[in-house]
Amino acid sequence: MRACYPAIFCLAFCVTLSSCKSSRRTQTSAAAGQYSYPMTKTQPFGPGRHVHFRINVGDVRILPASSDQELRLAIQPKHPASSSEMQSWVQQFDISGQQADIQMKVPKNSDVEVTLYVPSATSLNVNLRVGNLKVDHIRGDKDISVGVGNLEISGLDPHNYGIVRNSTGVGSLEDSVFSAQKSGTLGKSENTVGVGAFQIHSHVGVGNISLDKGASSQTD
Numbered sequence: 689m690r691a692c693y694p695a696i697f698c699l700a701f702c703v704t705l706s707s708c709k710s711s712r713r714t715q716t717s718a719a720a721g722q723y724s725y726p727m728t729k730t731q732p733f734g735p736g737r738h739v740h741f742r743i744n745v746g747d748v749r750i751l752p753a754s755s756d757q758e759l760r761l762a763i764q765p766k767h768p769a770s771s772s773e774m775q776s777w778v779q780q781f782d783i784s785g786q787q788a789d790i791q792m793k794v795p796k797n798s799d800v801e802v803t804l805y806v807p808s809a810t811s812l813n814v815n816l817r818v819g820n821l822k823v824d825h826i827r828g829d830k831d832i833s834v835g836v837g838n839l840e841i842s843g844l845d846p847h848n849y850g851i852v853r854n855s856t857g858v859g860s861l862e863d864s865v866f867s868a869q870k871s872g873t874l875g876k877s878e879n880t881v882g883v884g885a886f887q888i889h890s891h892v893g894v895g896n897i898s899l900d901k902g903a904s905s906q907t908d
Contacts, residue, residue: 726764726803727774729781733759733788735807736828743792745818746800752825753805759788760805767799811886825902832890839892842902849884853877859896866899 734757741750753760761781763774777800780791794800806812811828814821817835825843832839844865852866854877861876868880876897890897 726762727771728760728762729778730758730760731781731783731788732757733783733807735809736786737807738787738811738813739790739804739806740787740813741790741804742815743794743802743817743819745794745796745798746792746802746816747819748814748816748821749801749803750812750814750821750823750826751803751805752808756807758805758807759783761790762803762805764801764803765798766801769798827886829886830888830890834892834895836894837892838895838898839890840898840900841888841890842898842900844888844899844901845884846882846901847884849882849886849888851887851889852880852882854888854890854897854899856891856895856897857893859892859894861897863897863899865901 739759761778763777765774777792777794778790779793780789782789790804792802806826808825809827811830812823812826813831814823815833816837819834819837820840821832821834821837822840822842823830823832827845827848830841832841838859846865849866852868854861854863855872856875856877858874859876861870861878863870863878866878866880866882868878870876870878
């Protein structure tokens, strides 16, 4: 009878291990059901229009939409968040005539990536309080401010822009697009006038600004 003890013990251990694995799978599936990402909101939106975007915190990208006829907001949290939670972060997503107004308020302890897809020819007015902002290959006026974080604008053609004004309160300013003289100590600023029809006004309170021509654009 003693010879059976190892076999019985081994069988019990296997059953317990299998139950634990099954429980973990169930828990994982349950957790997965509690949130979904990315959450998206889409509306028809043609080129040559204006987008006003306000967001308090997050890592934000503004990219060309592949169809060039829509406005699409994609929210991807890096932590569990329900669909209703993410919906509540979008306080405004409206289009009226030639203008779109988007406003987001994300919980301060959240870690979230937000991507806004717009037609490649779009004028932007963007305010981000805390986080990093990247604008890639969007042609049009740009009025952009970041409170604390970094701003990167790429895919710029210097021939498209006339008035260019960029500044940081505390931080660096890297510009490989416009031949503008920089001034400042803790912060940097540049002002120049070109031949194009569009304007760029950007400011970062604490952080860095980078402008470059870029090689290729990212789309959805």
